[in-house]
Amino acid sequence: xxxxxxxxxxxxxxxxxxxxxxxxxxxxxxxxxxxxxxxxxxxxxxxxxxxxxxxxxxxxxxxxxxxxxxxxxxxxxxxxxxxxxxxxxxxxxxxxxxxxxxxxxxxxxxxxxxxxxxxxxxxxxxxxxxxxxxxxxxxxxxxxxxxxxxxxxxxxxxxxxxxxxxxxxxxxxxxxxxxxxxxxxxxxxxxxxxxxxxxxxxxxxxxxxxxxxxxxxxxxxxxxxxxxxxxxxxxxxxxxxxxxxxxxxxxxxxxxxxxxxxxxxxxxxxxxxxxxxxxxxxxxxxxxxxxxxxxxxxxxxx
Amino acid sequence: xxxxxxxxxxxxxxxxxxxxxxxxxxxxxxxxxxxxxxxxxxxxxxxxxxxxxxxxxxxxxxxxxxxxxxxxxxxxxxxxxxxxxxxxxxxxxxxxxxxxxxxxxxxxxxxxxxxxxxxxxxxxxxxxxxxxxxxxxxxxxxxxxxxxxxxxxxxxxxxxxxxxxxxxxxxxxxxxxxxxxxxxxxxxxxxxxxxxxxxxxxxxxxxxxxxxxxxxxxxxxxxxxxxxxxxxxxxxxxxxxxxxxxxxxxxxxxxxxxxxxxxxxxxxxxxxxxxxxxxxxxxxxxxxxxxxxxxxxxxxxxxxxxxxxxxxxxxxxxxxxxxxxxxxxxxxxxxxxxxxxxxxxxxxxxxxxxxxxxxxxxxxxxxxxxxxxxxxxxxxxxxxxxxxxxxxxxxxxxxxxxxxxxxxxxxxxxxxxxxxxxxxxxxxxxxxxxxxxxxxxxxx
Numbered sequence: 084x085x086x087x088x089x090x091x092x093x094x095x096x097x098x099x100x101x102x103x104x105x106x107x108x109x110x111x112x113x114x115x116x117x118x119x120x121x122x123x124x125x126x127x128x129x130x131x132x133x134x135x136x137x138x139x140x141x142x143x144x145x146x147x148x149x150x151x152x153x154x155x156x157x158x159x160x161x162x163x164x165x166x167x168x169x170x171x172x173x174x175x176x177x178x179x180x181x182x183x184x185x186x187x188x189x190x191x192x193x194x195x196x197x198x199x200x201x202x203x204x205x206x207x208x209x210x211x212x213x214x215x216x217x218x219x220x221x222x223x224x225x226x227x228x229x230x231x232x233x234x235x236x237x238x239x240x241x242x243x244x245x246x247x248x249x250x251x252x253x254x255x256x257x258x259x260x261x262x263x264x265x266x267x268x269x270x271x272x273x274x275x276x277x278x279x280x281x282x283x284x285x286x287x288x289x290x291x292x293x294x295x296x297x298x299x300x301x302x303x304x305x306x307x308x309x310x311x312x313x314x315x316x317x318x319x320x321x322x323x324x325x326x327x328x329x330x331x332x333x334x335x336x337x338x339x340x341x342x343x344x345x346x347x348x349x350x351x352x353x354x355x356x357x358x359x360x361x362x363x364x365x366x367x368x369x370x371x372x373x374x375x376x377x378x379x380x381x382x383x384x385x
Numbered sequence: 386x387x388x389x390x391x392x393x394x395x396x397x398x399x400x401x402x403x404x405x406x407x408x409x410x411x412x413x414x415x416x417x418x419x420x421x422x423x424x425x426x427x428x429x430x431x432x433x434x435x436x437x438x439x440x441x442x443x444x445x446x447x448x449x450x451x452x453x454x455x456x457x458x459x460x461x462x463x464x465x466x467x468x469x470x471x472x473x474x475x476x477x478x479x480x481x482x483x484x485x486x487x488x489x490x491x492x493x494x495x496x497x498x499x500x501x502x503x504x505x506x507x508x509x510x511x512x513x514x515x516x517x518x519x520x521x522x523x524x525x526x527x528x529x530x531x532x533x534x535x536x537x538x539x540x541x542x543x544x545x546x547x548x549x550x551x552x553x554x555x556x557x558x559x560x561x562x563x564x565x566x567x568x569x570x571x572x573x574x575x576x577x578x579x580x581x582x583x584x585x586x587x588x589x590x591x592x593x594x595x596x597x598x599x600x601x602x603x604x605x606x607x608x609x610x611x612x613x614x615x616x617x618x619x620x621x622x623x624x625x626x627x628x629x630x631x632x633x634x635x636x637x638x639x640x641x642x643x644x645x646x647x648x649x650x651x652x653x654x655x656x657x658x659x660x661x662x663x664x665x666x667x668x669x670x671x672x673x674x675x676x677x678x679x680x681x682x683x684x685x686x687x688x689x690x691x692x693x694x695x696x697x698x699x700x701x702x703x704x705x706x707x708x709x710x711x712x713x714x715x716x717x718x719x720x721x722x723x724x725x726x727x728x729x730x731x732x733x734x735x736x737x738x739x740x741x742x743x744x745x746x747x748x749x750x751x752x753x754x755x756x757x758x759x760x761x762x763x764x765x766x767x768x769x770x771x772x773x774x775x776x777x778x779x780x781x782x783x784x785x786x787x788x789x790x791x792x793x794x795x796x797x798x799x800x801x802x803x804x805x806x807x808x809x810x811x812x813x814x815x816x817x818x819x820x821x822x823x824x825x826x827x828x829x
Contacts (some may be wrong), residue, residue: 117420133707136707137707137710137711140711141711156779156780157780157781158573158777158780158781158782159569159572159573160572161554161569161570161572161573162569162570162572162573162781162782164569165569166781182556185556185560186560187554187560187561187562188558188559188560188561188562189562191562193554193560194554194565194569194572195572234828239557239824240556240557241556241557241559241560244559259827259828260827261824261827261828262557262823262824262827263820263824264557264820267696267697267698267699267700267703268820270696271509271512271690271694271696271698272512272513272514274509274512274690274694274696275509275510275512275513276509276510277512277513277514287695288695288717288718288719289694289695289718352710353710
């Protein structure tokens with residue numbers, strides 16, 4: 084005989100689990116991004132909560148205002164490219180053009196390859212700093228240049244590795260370059276003493292940074308002053324990209340972002356204020372030429 | 386005060402839900418309440434996080450034990466040992482001992498960290514590639530030797546796990562494209578969930594399906610808890626101490642943290658029990674307790690680098706850190722240190738809550754008692770398919786996961802006679818292991 088009480092309990096339990104599964108998954112569909120009423124979507128292919136997501140939230144979405152539609156979060160840049168090629172929706176976003184346009188090991192086109200025609204403008208500059216743990220004895224610019232076998236932790240991903248290695252080794256040929264896949268790994272490595280220095284974008288209150296690739300950051304010594312690398316005074320540059328938008332509309336939006344108070348405020352909050360690179364004032368064609376040449380220079384280093 | 390209570394309730398509730406549902410880990414759970422967190426003060430955010438992470442561990446092991454649903458990769462030992470115990474009518478014992486072990490380890494971790502504050506610098510030495518690679522090598526070698534298969538078969542499984550994890554485009558290794566066959570969906574690699582379901586859960590189901598039978602589950606009682614606690618404190622002291630220490634120390638390893646602590650403690654216990662010839666093939670309670678003990682200890686210690694050095698070492702603590710940045714604050718070391726007491730209280734409270742509400746939830750599961758195992762596993766399998774699809778669909782990858790699952794399922798069925806734990810360990814530990822080995826070369 085069927086135990087009705089038991090049956091009802093079981094159905095309730097299964098229903099509860101299914102409801103939780105669906106609601107959590109659907110809620111998770113757009114977990115941190117509320118939809119707007121406009122028609123311009125913002126792309127996100129990196130991890131939610133990461134730097135690009137924070138910039139979307141703090142800068143892009145507020146500045147899009149009523150034009151903002153929704154955040155298109157797609158796992159991985161290759162699938163995002165698929166989406167972008169096939170959608171007829173307006174999409175605007177930040178793209179890590181430097182690292183995603185590196186050919187694969189066997190020389191094929193990167194699956195995340197972004198066409199130049201979709202680049203609107205340089206978004207901002209990403210300077211690199213040389214830093215050590217605050218108060219670390221004997222550490223500093225002189226040791227960075229002359230110290231025998233100093234260990235320097237870097238972001239070891241793709242094109243950034245070649246760039247870092249060139250700048251560092253042309254300042255100190257005896258340095259050991261130690262690659263890490265993320266800041267969650269290289270920051271602890273510096274703290275623990277596994278590496279003596281970091282060559283990275285981050286600056287924290289427990290670190291002392293003394294050199295920068297950005298000539299505008301006058302509080303630091305520029306790398307070009309002690310490294311013979313051709314790229315010692317060059318940053319990397321994420322770009323704004325647009326799909327299904329007129330270049331006029333997209334450029335206007337990029338300019339609005341560049342002249343906003345939100346963009347400098349974002350860097351201020353992250354503890355790493357920086358000026359806009361002078362290249363954002365170039366014409367679009369000049370910016371594209373600059374990016375292309377600079378990117379080719381990096382590829383040659385790899 | 387009101388916001389702290391709300392933070393505690395939110396964190397604990399999310400811990401329950403994320404513990405039960407696979408794919409909904411601590412990281413994703415925080416994303417669920419992301420907009421809410423942006424309006425909270427930092428103290429409440431930390432309080433919510435620690436409650437969530439702590440309660441999550443209790444419920445993940447219950448789901449793995451009863452349903453063979455792996456809430457996350459830290460639930461693998463609970464699935465292996467706990468579910469075997471459940472199949473053999475010892476589900477209540479598995480759940481009670483795991484919960485008490487988790488609670489004891491939580492308290493141990495609190496005491497350990499509190500009294501080791503002056504020695505914190507030594508703990509930071511754990512942020513070291515050499516130690517990490519050493520620990521990971523030990524974990525892999527031990528699971529290959531002691532998984533119960535022939536060593537060459539376990540090695541093969543481990544290798545396959547690594548190969549599956551290698552699929553994708555690897556920027557870190559100079560643009561290495563491995564086995565993507567030009568399919569864009571594979572460039573970001575293969576998700577853990579379809580691999581775990583098809584190659585770990587399905588073999589467990591297939592074996593049980595062949596055996597048939599009915600579910601026998603009596604639930605848990607307060608007297609049962611007390612009795613289990615007594616037994617553990619008299620007969621499992623060594624296991625508890627060993628696993629708590631392993632859990633607390635391995636919790637410091639960046640990138641893996643309590644994921645590694647669980648595996649190391651489980652493998653250590655497995656090795657010791659097999660060497661002594663006292664390992665119970667039908668579900669070993671000591672191995673289960675070791676794993677569950679260590680992950681709770683690891684949850685707490687993984688917070689320590691953020692609190693005392695301002696460095697998040699897990700994806701979820703990094704997300705919490707980023708939420709603080711979102712709010713416009715610059716999180717300094719001094720700021721995090723000021724939150725130490727509140728984190729400690731939150732962890733202690735949520736551990737007590739986890740222990741008791743896990744018991745209540747478990748008793749609700751008594752409705753399954755007497756159910757035919759074939760019906761039970763069919764239902765769970767359908768549920769897993771839904772979960773596998775919906776959790777990936779959030780980033781438009783639902784069908785990708787289903788196709789991968791369909792491709793791997795026949796293999797899962799074919800290898801049902803073996804313990805496929807080495808394969809899953811190979812898959813889960815691959816990234817950090819390979820990166821560690823790759824980085825080691827740079828030092829010499």
